[in-house]
Amino acid sequence: MTTSHDQGPDRTEPFWWGLFAAGGGLTALFAPAHILFQHLLGPGGLPAATANYQRTRALTANPLVRLYLFALTSLSFFHWAHRFRYYVMDFGVLGARRAIAALCYGSAILGALGAARTLIRLPGRDE
């Protein structure tokens, strides 16, 4: 069965893989720090900005911060989508590949849209 091998380079995979790699890189570099400082040491007493309403509001008023958070969260969704779509095959689920891929990337797109919506609707500073 050599027919499938000769269909030429896949047109869409590089796109998803690029998002996967970018998401993997960003989360690898930044996620552990966020989780540790904000959600574990924060409750333990670390004066993280996100524990305080005023400071969170001031910090997220900055458009660069919003851009960063958008990149971090939505790329983490695309990273998950591409990984997960192949992960189910590791468990022996070899069928319905296009459907599974569509579900995964579709969810990631929805997640990214949701992230954009959240970050755009953040209020600015009081003054």
Add this chain to the structure above:
Amino acid sequence: MSYARTEKGWVREIGAAPAGYRPADQPGLPSAWWRLNRRYTLYMWREMSSVFVALWSLFFLNQLNQVRRGEAAYEASVAARRRPAWIAFHAVTLGFAIVHSVTFLLAAGKGPTLRVGDRRVPERAVAAGAFAGWAGASLLVLLVLLLGGRRDTDEAEGAAG
């Protein structure tokens, strides 16, 4: 011995654990093939990590959503996340995030072929650079979290991560 009967004939299935003869397994890929060696197992945990990191992103965005609702709502969400269930979730997620970071940054050494002049940058140097980047990025996040959003500091520190 682990064999499966395919249309091309008997096929020996992927590596079984050592220690001698074992009775034949059921046909098809051994269902828990990832238990056959430590690297396969680590690979499966690594893939799973993307689920938890994505979940964490979702919850983080959800928390940010509360900013719009005002101080009371936001403080409530912060207080909720001090409960044991949330702490447990974040502890587990941190474990997964670290697995992801370590495996991903090590793999980063294998991806690009970087050259300086005529010499190729060795893999270990690329990986070392990636880990240094991880340390630097974490420090940056810590600084922004500690210093950010305070009224008596100027805007310079509100930079992106």
Add this chain to the structure above:
Amino acid sequence: MASEPTITIIAARYSPEHDAKPRTQSYTIPYREDMVVLDGLNYIKSYVDGSLTFRWSCRMGICGSCGMTVNGVPTLTCASFLRDFYPGEVVVEPLANFPLIRDLAIDMTDFMEKLKLVKPWIIREDEKPVAQGPYSQTPSQLEAYDQYSACINCMLCYAACPVYAMEPEFLGPAAIALGRRYNLDSRDQGALERLRVLATSDGIWDCTFVGECSVVCPKNVDPAKAIQQTKVDTTMNWYKNLVLPWGRR
């Protein structure tokens, strides 16, 4: 008389003429510290059971013929010492993920076909006339593909790869690494042609970077790295073409 040390080799047996399915046979043979698994198999064939069937040739790790599953691990039997298992048993089975012909010999047709698909030879659009001399390479041009040229086609990587186990269409580690070897060769002009086969869903994109292929490779080819690099190159080209469509490729 002092008894000689012995070791037990349990070898998979399968004769399509009279076996319904593969079985094992246990052989206890004299053991010496300098014996490799292949020596054990040859002892069995020469002195104990001449019907045992297996492939081997150079016995020095360069021909790639003697790959088998030894105690669950894809191994070159000429490179695996019995002393690493002694006094325990050594279970020798055929290479995983390939159809079994007889005993320890597998059908490698699938790999051979995939190898041909990636065109593992220098492809030129224009041939230099002989009078103009050879195609020269600098040391760094050689270094670019040298590691991937070490592949001896032993197929241990295919036996280790869970994707190939589940997905027989997958091109596989060695074929992709060899495709890349030629794509990186400065004398070659056939990269586009090969990428038609490499950059497909049955090619690099099926790989999930388990990495076991590089672990079992006896020649340090690191096919996992070759595949990752191909993914990076292909992706960067894709985005580059998106942004600069007038560029080549």
